[in-house]
Each structure stands twice: as C-alpha cells, then as structure tokens.
Amino acid sequence: MATISTETLTLAYNGHDVLREVDLRARQGEILALVGPNGVGKTTLLRALARQMRPRHGAVMVDGQDAWQLSVREAARQVGLVPQQADGDWPLSVEEVVALGRMAHRGWFLPLSRQDKHVIRKTLSQTELYDLRNRPVTTLSGGERQRMLIARALVQEPRILLLDEPTANLDLRYQGMVLTLVQKLTHEQLLSVIMSIHDLNLAALYADRMMLLAEGRILAEGSVDEVLTEGNLLQAYGVPVVVARHPVYNVPLVAPALPVVEKERQE
Amino acid sequence: MSRTRVSLVFITFITLLLISLVLSLGMGAVAIPPAQVLAVLFHHTDPSLSGATVAIVWDLRLARTLLALVIGAGLAASGSAYQAIFRNPLADPYIIGASGGAALGATLAIILNINAVMPAAFAGALLAVAIVYLIAQAGGQVSAFNLVLAGAALSTLLSAAVSLLMFLGDRDLHEMFAWLLGGLSGRSWPQMDITAPLVILGIALLWGMSRPLDALTFGEETAQSLGLNLFWARTLLVTAATLTTAAAVASAGIIGFVGLLAPHIARHLVGGAHARQTPMSALVGGLLLVLADDLARTMMAPLELPVGVLTALLGAPFFLWLLKRGEPWPR
Numbered sequence: 001m002a003t004i005s006t007e008t009l010t011l012a013y014n015g016h017d018v019l020r021e022v023d024l025r026a027r028q029g030e031i032l033a034l035v036g037p038n039g040v041g042k043t044t045l046l047r048a049l050a051r052q053m054r055p056r057h058g059a060v061m062v063d064g065q066d067a068w069q070l071s072v073r074e075a076a077r078q079v080g081l082v083p084q085q086a087d088g089d090w091p092l093s094v095e096e097v098v099a100l101g102r103m104a105h106r107g108w109f110l111p112l113s114r115q116d117k118h119v120i121r122k123t124l125s126q127t128e129l130y131d132l133r134n135r136p137v138t139t140l141s142g143g144e145r146q147r148m149l150i151a152r153a154l155v156q157e158p159r160i161l162l163l164d165e166p167t168a169n170l171d172l173r174y175q176g177m178v179l180t181l182v183q184k185l186t187h188e189q190l191l192s193v194i195m196s197i198h199d200l201n202l203a204a205l206y207a208d209r210m211m212l213l214a215e216g217r218i219l220a221e222g223s224v225d226e227v228l229t230e231g232n233l234l235q236a237y238g239v240p241v242v243v244a245r246h247p248v249y250n251v252p253l254v255a256p257a258l259p260v261v262e263k264e265r266q267e
Numbered sequence: 268m269s270r271t272r273v274s275l276v277f278i279t280f281i282t283l284l285l286i287s288l289v290l291s292l293g294m295g296a297v298a299i300p301p302a303q304v305l306a307v308l309f310h311h312t313d314p315s316l317s318g319a320t321v322a323i324v325w326d327l328r329l330a331r332t333l334l335a336l337v338i339g340a341g342l343a344a345s346g347s348a349y350q351a352i353f354r355n356p357l358a359d360p361y362i363i364g365a366s367g368g369a370a371l372g373a374t375l376a377i378i379l380n381i382n383a384v385m386p387a388a389f390a391g392a393l394l395a396v397a398i399v400y401l402i403a404q405a406g407g408q409v410s411a412f413n414l415v416l417a418g419a420a421l422s423t424l425l426s427a428a429v430s431l432l433m434f435l436g437d438r439d440l441h442e443m444f445a446w447l448l449g450g451l452s453g454r455s456w457p458q459m460d461i462t463a464p465l466v467i468l469g470i471a472l473l474w475g476m477s478r479p480l481d482a483l484t485f486g487e488e489t490a491q492s493l494g495l496n497l498f499w500a501r502t503l504l505v506t507a508a509t510l511t512t513a514a515a516v517a518s519a520g521i522i523g524f525v526g527l528l529a530p531h532i533a534r535h536l537v538g539g540a541h542a543r544q545t546p547m548s549a550l551v552g553g554l555l556l557v558l559a560d561d562l563a564r565t566m567m568a569p570l571e572l573p574v575g576v577l578t579a580l581l582g583a584p585f586f587l588w589l590l591k592r593g594e595p596w597p598r
Contacts (some may be wrong), residue, residue: 076494083489089486090351091539102481104494108478133271136538156493203342 003027003192004049004067004079004160009058011044017056018044020216023259026160030181032141034196035227037237038167040213042196046164049194050081062160076104080153082146085166087164094148095133098124101155107266120155127151143174150181154189161185163195167202173201179206204228204251212236228252273453273543276536280550282335287554291561292324293333296569299324331454333573334462335560336453336553338515339525341466341582343552344545345508347533349475351480351541352504353400355414355588356531359522360392360512363418367425369516370447372431378436385461389518392509395421400505411560413588440502449522449575451560458518470513470549474505477541522575524582525552529588 005025010087012019034042040217046218047053049060051067063080069150080101089175098265102116112120124130127147132140139150146166166182167175183206186193203210203224210227212220214236219228233241233254240257247253290307293299299307299320306322307316342360349358349365359469361368372391376384402417413572479500484492491497515522528550530544536551537543559581563574572596 015360047488050488050492072496073494076492079492081489081492090533091480092481092484093538093540095479096538096540100478100485100493100543103478103482108500109475152493157268243568 003063004142004194005061006055007050007061009045009059009060010056011041011048011053012056013044018218019213021058022218022220024194024211026158026194027209030208031186031191031193031195031206033210034194034211034213035115035203035204036213037218038236041216042213045213046081046162046194049067050079050162051075052227062140062261073104073107076158078158079160079162081153081157081218082149082153082161082163082166084166084168089138091138091221093134094129094246095120095124095147098129098133098139098151098155101152104156110186120236123151123154124184127154141174142170143177146178147181150178150185154185158191160194161194163193165196165198167197167199175202182206183213199259200233200252200254204246204253206251215230224251228254273537277550278546280547280554284550284554285559288332288336291335291557292328294561294565295323295328297323297407299417327455328528330459331451331560332557333449334454334459334518334594335468335556337459337463337554338489338522339529339559340549340553341462341469341511341515342526343529343533343548343555344470344473345511346552347541347545347548348480348508349506349526349528351484352501353403353414354419354484354486357415357586358525359524359586360515360528361422361521361526362415362586364395364399364421364425365509365512366516366521366523367391367422367429369513370521371425371429371432371514373517374432374447375481378432385514385517387515389510391566392513392516393506395425396505396509447520448573449520449578450563450571450573451519452571452573454518461579462518463542466511467515469507469514472506472507472543474510474542474545476500476507477545479504479587480541480545482538520573520575522556522578524578524586525555527589528552528578528582528585529555531585 003026009022010020014136022045024032035046036042044053050057051060053070053122062070062075064108067075071149085232099112099120101191102112102120106112106116121130127150129144129151139147148161150166165183170178179202182193182195183192198256205222207253209222210224211218212227212232220232228243230241230243231241242255242257244253244255245251285558291302291306292304293301303316303320304315304324307321346359348532349360349363350356353363358551369388369392372387372389373384375391376387381387398416399417399421403414478494481491482495483500487497490500533544535548537547556578559577560574563577568573
C-alpha cells in the first residue's frame with residue numbers, strides 16, 4: 001500500500017505551534033482535500049509531508065516508514081510535490097522542466113535512458129502538453145504552467161502526489177481542467193493524493209475525502225457530506241453559510257449567508 | 268529551441284572565436300598578417316619564417332591570448348553557475364565578492380612571500396562567497412538586492428584590505444595596482460600553466476552538474492522535492508565555481524562583469540538549460556575577453572590599459588540596466 005500518513009504530528013513556526021496532533025492518512029486512488037481558513041496551516045502541513053520542514057512532535061510516515069529516514073532521492077521517488085508559488089522565469093522549455101522530474105531516478109550525471117524518455121513523452125501526452133513541449137515556460141498561461149508542474153511531479157513516478165492550491169489564480173475553465181486531470185490521474189494510476197484547496201465547492205466536486213482544519217487542529221474529517229455542514233463551516237470560518245446541493249452532481253454547494261444590503265430589484 | 272539552431276549558434280561562435288584568436292595574435296607593436304600567423308602556428312619549423320616572427324607569436328602573444336580566452340571562459344562559466352545557485356540574475360564572481368576574496372588571498376600570499384598564490388586565492392574567494400551568502404540569506408530567501416548589497420559591501424572591505432596590504436608591503440605599488448585593476452599585461456606561459464588546468468577542470472565540473480543547476484533555478488524547496496540533495500549540490504557547485512574564479516583572479520587580478528554579461532548573452536542565444544548554457548557562456552566569455560584584451564593593448568598603444576577597466580566600462584552599465592529592469596525572479 002502506497003500511502004502517506006502522520007502520527008500525532010505537531011508543527012511549529014518560531015516556537016509557536018501551528019498545527020497540533022494531526023493524524024492523517026491518504027488512501028490509494030483517492031483525493032484528500034485539505035480545507036480551512038487562511039493561515040490555518042494547510043501549506044505548512046503539505047510542507048511537512050514533503051519533508052520541507054521537520055515536525056516538532058510526531059512523524060510523517062511513507063509506507064509505514066519514517067519519511068526522514070529516506071534519502072532525498074528515495075523520497076522524491078515516493079512523493080511528488082506540485083508547489084503553489086509560480087516558478088521562476090528561467091528560460092527552459094516545457095520538456096526540459098518536465099524532464100527534471102527524472103533526476104529522482106537518474107541522479108546528477110547519467111544521461112536520460114530510453115525508459116526515462118518514454119515516461120516523459122507519456123506524461124506530456126497525458127497532461128496535454130506534448131504539442132507545447134518546445135515552448136519556453138515563460139510564454140505559458142496559468143493553466144498550462146500548472147499542468148506542467150503536475151507533469152514534472154508525475155515524471156518522478158511517485159505513488160503519492162501532494163498539490164498546494166492547484167487552482168489558485170486559475171480561471172473557471174482552467175480550474176476544471178486541472179482538477180479533472182488530477183482526478184483522472186488519481187484513479188488511473190492509483191495515486192494517493194493530498195491537495196490543499198481554498199474553494200470549498202471545487203473541493204466538494206473533486207475530492208473523495210476531506211479534512212477541515214481550524215484553530216490549529218482537525219475540526220472535521222470524512223466524506224464531503226460529513227465535513228461540509230453549516231455547523232462545521234460556521235465554527236471554522238466564523239461566518240454563517242448555507243449548504244445547498246449541487247443541481248447536477250448532488251454534492252454540497254456552499255454559499256455565504258453574510259448580512260448583505262438587499263439590492264434594488266429591477267422590475 | 269531547435270537542435271539545428273543551437274548547433275548553428277555554437278558553430279558560429281567557435282568560428283568567431285578562432286578568427287579572433289588569429290587576429291589577436293597578429294595585433295601589437297609588430298603587426299603580423301593573419302596568413303603569416305597561421306603559418307607560424309602550424310608550420311613553425313618552416314625555414315622561410317623569420318625567427319623573430321615565430322618568437323613574437325609563440326613566446327609573447329600566444330600565451331597571453333590563450334590566457335584571455337581561458338580566464339574569460341572561466342569567469343563566464345562561474346558567473347553562469349552563481350546566477351543559478353543564488354537564483355539571481357545579478358550574480359557574477361565580481362559582484363558577489365569572490366573575485367575580491369581571491370585578490371585578497373593572492374595579495375597576502377605575494378606580500379608575505381608565500382609560494383602558494385593559488386591556494387590562498389581559492390581560500391579567500393571561498394571565504395568571501397560564504398560570508399556573502401550567509402549575510403544575504405539572513406531572513407530566509409536570498410533576495411537579489413540583499414546579495415548585491417552584501418557583495419558590494421564586502422568587496423569594498425576586501426579591496427580596502429588589499430590597498431592597505433599594498434601600502435604596508437614594500438612592493439612596487441604601481442605594479443600591484445595594475446594587477447588589482449585586472450590586466451593581462453606581461454602574463455605568459457607560467458600563469459597559463461597554472462590557471463588553464465584549474466579553469467578547465469572547473470568548467471568541466473560545472474558542465475557535468477547541469478542537471479542540479481537546472482533544478483536549482485526553481486528554488487531550493489522545489490529542487491529538493493525533485494530529489495536533489497541541497498547540501499551536496501550547493502557545496503560542490505560553489506566549490507567548482509569558486510575554484511574557477513580563483514584560478515582566473517590569481518593570474519589576472521580582478522576582471523569584473525564578464526561573468527555577468529556572458530551568461531546573459533548565452534541564455535539569450537541557446538536558452539537556459541545548463542547543458543547548453545554553461546559551454547555557451549564559456550565561449551562568449553572567452554571571446555569577449557580576447558576582444559577586450561585586443562582593445563586594451565591597441566587603443567592607446569604603446570600604453571596598455573588594464574583590461575578590467577574596459578570590461579567594467581562595458582559591463583557596469585549593463586548591470587545597472589538589469590537592476591533597473593527589476594528582479595526577474597520574484598522574492
């Protein structure tokens with residue numbers, strides 16, 4: 001079983017606990033969405049899972065083994081990360097960026113093998129980047145860039161995929177495109193996926209399970225229906241919401257119920 | 268970037284470099300036409316050539332021209348690497364203090380009469396880079412401006428230290444000053460024999476580590492998530508780039524801005540993948556310095572300008588332009 005899990009994980013910045021005693025477990029072929037208010041520690045948790053910060057207490061386990069016992073390269077073959085921040089303006093082509101994911105297998109010096117090239121080509125096709133492979137990354141749109149970062153992580157052939165706000169800064173069309181791709185890959189390649197995501201309605205559409213973080217801990221966890229309740233959301237975000245049903249997919253649909261000045265009706 | 272285009276660019280620059288080498292060997296107080304230069308180079312036992320011509324080309328000019336090539340290539344390749352390691356388009360061996368550190372180390376060795384100019388230059392450069400890196404990193408990410416400020420401050424300190432040493436030491440001030448300004452005047456085979464192997468080794472190491480360099484352009488956290496061991500990558504890359512810089516500085520003093528200018532030109536020509544960028548930077552840097560040295564020798568003949576003055580006149584405005592254009596890498 002290729003999974004990533006945490007055991008009583010406590011994470012701290014500058015001596016202050018950000019998250020306490022988090023127990024989390026990703027399952028194969030499932031997307032686990034991390035939701036919660038700004039600054040609650042979603043990115044911090046992902047960074048800890050990606051071994052970019054050491055836990056204060058507890059452990060991150062990959063396949064039941066402490067992640068910090070793995071070498072950097074072993075870890076990169078198990079866990080792929082799609083970071084949130086827009087990457088730099090270095091003039092590489094799409095294919096060159098994606099190919100860097102093979103460093104986890106090929107190391108620093110060895111030239112790419114036939115197998116490496118096959119994986120790269122296959123992934124470029126899967127993410128619909130094959131025709132763009134020679135384009136400089138500096139000319140990509142937001143959605144294309146996000147697909148490229150997903151492709152780079154997939155080329156590592158990880159069994160666990162972490163995504164930090166994969167839809168941030170994307171418009172409606174690209175949001176759907178990117179999340180549909182993630183969903184398809186999750187099911188086809190039986191990846192264990194954990195993604196942080198701001199938009200509760202997108203999370204409801206694409207996630208298999210959900211974890212709501214608030215006040216430095218897990219407030220609710222379970223299916224989308226179990227987590228996205230008016231009570232949970234009021235407690236987490238401090239604002240009243242209405243939870244309706246999605247007219248097409250019958251998943252929860254969250255709308256704010258803030259006091260608003262009634263708009264003048266146009267008769 | 269198509270393969271054909273990249274090959275064409277490389278062939279063009281290699282050709283330009285060969286032509287500039289031949290022209291450069293013919294330039295000077297005694298002008299020698301290119302055809303004769305070629306004859307001397309390839310048939311120097313030919314009895315129809317005058318012994319003086321052979322001596323001028325082989326003993327006086329060849330070593331200096333090759334040294335210009337090697338030093339330009341070395342500074343450019345290490346500048347290219349520093350730019351990726353620090354994720355900073357303004358990095359260059361001179362800007363980040365590596366050259367200043369090497370100069371201080373070398374000056375110390377010369378004044379104290381220790382027969383270890385190269386190791387002293389290397390140690391000085393490594394120390395300077397480490398200090399600048401630590402200062403610029405304070406507060407998390409290395410920002411472009413922090414790096415430049417730290418480098419400038421440290422360079423000022425280092426050059427003040429060198430001036431003080433020169434003042435206190437009983438060496439010929441004028442000679443030392445010219446060395447410090449960066450020049451190839453009077454350099455010949457002894458410098459070439461020490462500098463060339465080290466620079467070639469350094470460039471080869473940097474070229475070999477193209478993949479880690481590419482990964483580092485995405486920032487340290489991303490590079491690590493791709494499977495790069497940051498500690499070893501940074502250690503080996505900084506060592507290789509600094510070794511190259513120190514080898515160049517120990518022979519020719521401080522020659523600034525070649526390491527800034529050349530990688531930018533190279534990146535523009537063949538893209539940012541280091542497997543191509545490193546050799547292209549070296550080619551452009553070598554060509555630039557050979558041409559700059561030709562100018563330095565002939566512009567005010569018989570007076571020779573220090574070539575470092577020329578590269579600064581050429582490079583500093585470019586640096587200011589880059590600075591004004593803003594940080595291409597955010598944060």
